[in-house]
Amino acid sequence: MGIMKKLAAGTALAICAGSAAYADCGIAGGNISVLANDFPALHAVVNKAEECASDSVTFAKNHTAQHRDIQVAALTAEPAEYTTAIVANSSIVPLMNGGLIRPLNDLVAKHGQHLKKNQLITIDGEVMAVAFMANAQHLVVRKDILDQVGMEIPSTYEEVLAAAKAIKDAGILEHPFTMLTKSDWNLGEEFVNMYLGHDGQFFKPGTAEPNVNNETGVATLNMLKALTEYSNPDFLTYNTATVAPIWEAGNLAIAQMWGSSMGQLLDDEGSTEEVVANTVPVGAMTVGGGTSPASSLWWDGFTIAANISDEDAEATFIAMVNGVSDEMVMEGDNNDKAVWLMDAYQPGMAAEGISATAAAGAEPYPMLPYMGLLHAAFSAELPDFLQGNESAEQTLADIEAAYVTSAKEAGFLQ
Numbered sequence: 001m002g003i004m005k006k007l008a009a010g011t012a013l014a015i016c017a018g019s020a021a022y023a024d025c026g027i028a029g030g031n032i033s034v035l036a037n038d039f040p041a042l043h044a045v046v047n048k049a050e051e052c053a054s055d056s057v058t059f060a061k062n063h064t065a066q067h068r069d070i071q072v073a074a075l076t077a078e079p080a081e082y083t084t085a086i087v088a089n090s091s092i093v094p095l096m097n098g099g100l101i102r103p104l105n106d107l108v109a110k111h112g113q114h115l116k117k118n119q120l121i122t123i124d125g126e127v128m129a130v131a132f133m134a135n136a137q138h139l140v141v142r143k144d145i146l147d148q149v150g151m152e153i154p155s156t157y158e159e160v161l162a163a164a165k166a167i168k169d170a171g172i173l174e175h176p177f178t179m180l181t182k183s184d185w186n187l188g189e190e191f192v193n194m195y196l197g198h199d200g201q202f203f204k205p206g207t208a209e210p211n212v213n214n215e216t217g218v219a220t221l222n223m224l225k226a227l228t229e230y231s232n233p234d235f236l237t238y239n240t241a242t243v244a245p246i247w248e249a250g251n252l253a254i255a256q257m258w259g260s261s262m263g264q265l266l267d268d269e270g271s272t273e274e275v276v277a278n279t280v281p282v283g284a285m286t287v288g289g290g291t292s293p294a295s296s297l298w299w300d301g302f303t304i305a306a307n308i309s310d311e312d313a314e315a316t317f318i319a320m321v322n323g324v325s326d327e328m329v330m331e332g333d334n335n336d337k338a339v340w341l342m343d344a345y346q347p348g349m350a351a352e353g354i355s356a357t358a359a360a361g362a363e364p365y366p367m368l369p370y371m372g373l374l375h376a377a378f379s380a381e382l383p384d385f386l387q388g389n390e391s392a393e394q395t396l397a398d399i400e401a402a403y404v405t406s407a408k409e410a411g412f413l414q
Contacts, residue, residue, distance in 0.1 A: 031057075049322055140262065149166040167254075172253070198287060228386055244261055297357070304316055377399045378399060
């Protein structure tokens with residue numbers, strides 16, 4: 001799957017150039033319905049696609065944080081409840097496993113000739129999605145608060161712990177640090193990132209057998225636990241929607257956030273000049289003496305449902321191509337809402353964390369058909385350890401047992 005690594009490693013540093021804008025979508029008719037996650041960059045894309053609605057073209061959209069949970073059932077229906085699902089590295093896998101999205105080669109040839117090669121997510125020769133943005137989790141810091149305690153911007157998680165301790169000990173903030181540790185997919189992703197930072201391999205080579213119940217897994221859990229001790233006791237409720245306003249209110253000094261959130265933290269809405277002026281996105285940390293960033297690289301892109309008419313598929317593709325156009329990037333403050341893959345994108349401060357994380361060699365999130373099952377096991381089993389209810393060794397054994405059960409049910413293990 002070389003296209004994934006090439007895309008993820010190469011797209012955070014987009015080059016600026018001009019390209020044709022879309023004034024008229026030219027869709028004869030059809031129904032378009034979008035399922036997407038709920039954050040500003042995706043609103044920008046979908047709102048631009050919605051301009052293709054007309055008397056003969058209907059348009060509906062559902063932005064929800066539960067998109068992963070509902071996408072398979074929604075696209076399994078006959079006809080599918082949505083004509084397109086906006087996906088990322090991980091969420092495309094169950095749709096492909098179920099044959100729920102269609103190859104796009106013909107539509108790309110007809111309506112997407114201008115799309116760049118690294119936007120075409122190609123698997124076994126078939127274009128299965130069109131990527132439009134790169135993403136990664138990385139650190140954001142309050143430079144003024146670090147200055148107050150005489151600390152440099154950290155580059156390792158050990159230095160994050162030292163800085164958080166200094167800030168707390170100085171009485172500046174009781175809970176200076178947070179990650180996205182809501183006890184759902186988010187928490188599982190924090191284990192994934194930290195395990196990658198420890199150079200961990202999730203599976204035994206060439207198999208679907210889990211490989212996390214080991215010293216690397218223990219080190220990963222112990223670092224996550226140490227970090228949460230500087231977080232609010234409610235950390236198991238913390239996702240992007242929760243953390244961003246806390247940052248903007250000036251109640252955090254260091255946070256692990258998605259790059260796609262940086263535009264919100266760096267604009268002049270919902271915060272103060274003092275907070276915004278001292279908010280600095282930096283690359284993902286290393287950990288445990290390793291050299292790989294404790295993060296994973298991502299792309300977001302759109303797919304087209306299999307269980308819909310060809311007319312609706314074509315209408316949806318044209319509208320979504322309009323949604324990911326250079327014109328969209330150049331409108332308003334859209335440029336800074338994401339690290340876009342389109343030519344019109346001009347990297348700014350909001351892109352610096354993703355760019356640094358990619359340049360440091362972060363690995364793409366594994367696009368393996370059984371990775372989602374392991375990720376779900378992380379999400380389910382980690383809270384007991386982080387709340388002090390069981391040992392690291394017991395938690396890792398529970399993770400592997402939960403994964404093995406689900407992998408056998410799915411036919412990945414005998």
